[in-house]
Amino acid sequence: MLHRRHFLQLGSLGLSALTFSSFRGRMTAQKPLVLSTWDAGIAANKAAWQILRNGGRALDAVEQGVRVTEASLNCCVGLGANPDRDGYVTLDACIMDENFNCGSVLFLEKIKHPISVARRVMEKTPHVMLAGSGAQQFAVAEGFPLESGELSEDAKRAYQNWLKKSEYKPVINIENSKRQEAFVPTKLENGDWNHDTIGMIALDAKGNLSGSCTTSGMGFKMRGRIGDSPIIGAGLFVDNEVGAAVATGQGEDIIRICGAHTIVELMRQGMDPETACKKAMERLLKVKGIDKAKAIQAGFIAISKSGEYGGYALQKGFNFAVCHADDKNFLVDAKPLI
Ligand code: ASP
Secondary structure (H helix, E strand, O other): HHHHHHOOHHHOOOOOOOOOOEEEEEEEOOEEEEEEEEEHHHHHHHHHHHOOOOOOHHHHHHHHHHHHHHHHOOOOHHHHHOOOOOOOEEEEEEEEEOOOOEEEEEOOOOOHHHHHHHHHHHHHOOOOOOOOEEHHHHHHHOOOOOOOOOOHHHHHHHHHHHHOOOOOOOOOOOOOOOOOOOOOOOOOOOOOOOOEEEEEEOOOOOOOOOEEEEOOOOOOOOOOOOOOOEOOOOEEEEEOOEEEEEEEHHHHHHHHHHHHHHHHHHHHHOOOHHHHHHHHHHHHHHHHOOOOOOOOEEEEEEEEEEEEEEEEEEOOOEEEEEEOOOOOEEEEEEEEOO
């Protein structure tokens, strides 16, 4: 059926027809392959790729990849992120491997790499989730340094700005709309806007899948608020027989439809990743209602066991980074539902 296959022309990226193809809109890459949410995913994919290109395990790739974003102090993920409305940065993360092993941390403070603590929860405890001071106690016992908790310069400025009105209007940024004045966006060195969560999914050379997700949640959220990102099935789900999916955006609504698990189950029924993400997004829209949905953003990305991949957004502005070769790490604009 080669004559029915058309290879995407990605101009300056010079993507090779042998490794990247689109068949009736279905995007496929040879393994290994890594995807992550938003433009910060380009840097994260680079780190993940170093592991994947050497035959490494998807689990190691998704951990090391998002650590780059967590460590970036001018980013809305990790300790440099915007604080809650009481002025504290609280972090959520989860990780899942090819054998249904999973771990997560919620409401974790003063620890630089929540994703690695989530992995330790998965590997060193009989549990899946640890929260708050218990998660921090576990992290410190595992040798993770306790950081000062001081806000980054960007976060200080954003928080001071927010305090002027102290209006509690938790909204996940919609990239193509004007942000709330208080939600001062931070900038990467290259001038791109940065975002609040990084979700990463990878397929390694052996054909095994894994995923990770790490976030500070919403800027100026109510103290104790947790979104979808550390919740297995909502923010992230991996079934090594079928595929993997990860979410970003308004966590409350992603939880309501068990976003990532729903996408994987739709792929199990035969849908390609983009269609599965779209169907899950349609469910979110139906539950939320069009009027309320217009005020929020959500994005899903997914990989199938065979290396097909795709994503879908509620609104315009969501993109994801795809990497499947040394010189093939690029952004894809997700189609919007609204
Ligand atoms: N999903 C995250 C949350 O609700 C936020 C985000 O993806 O930007 O906590």
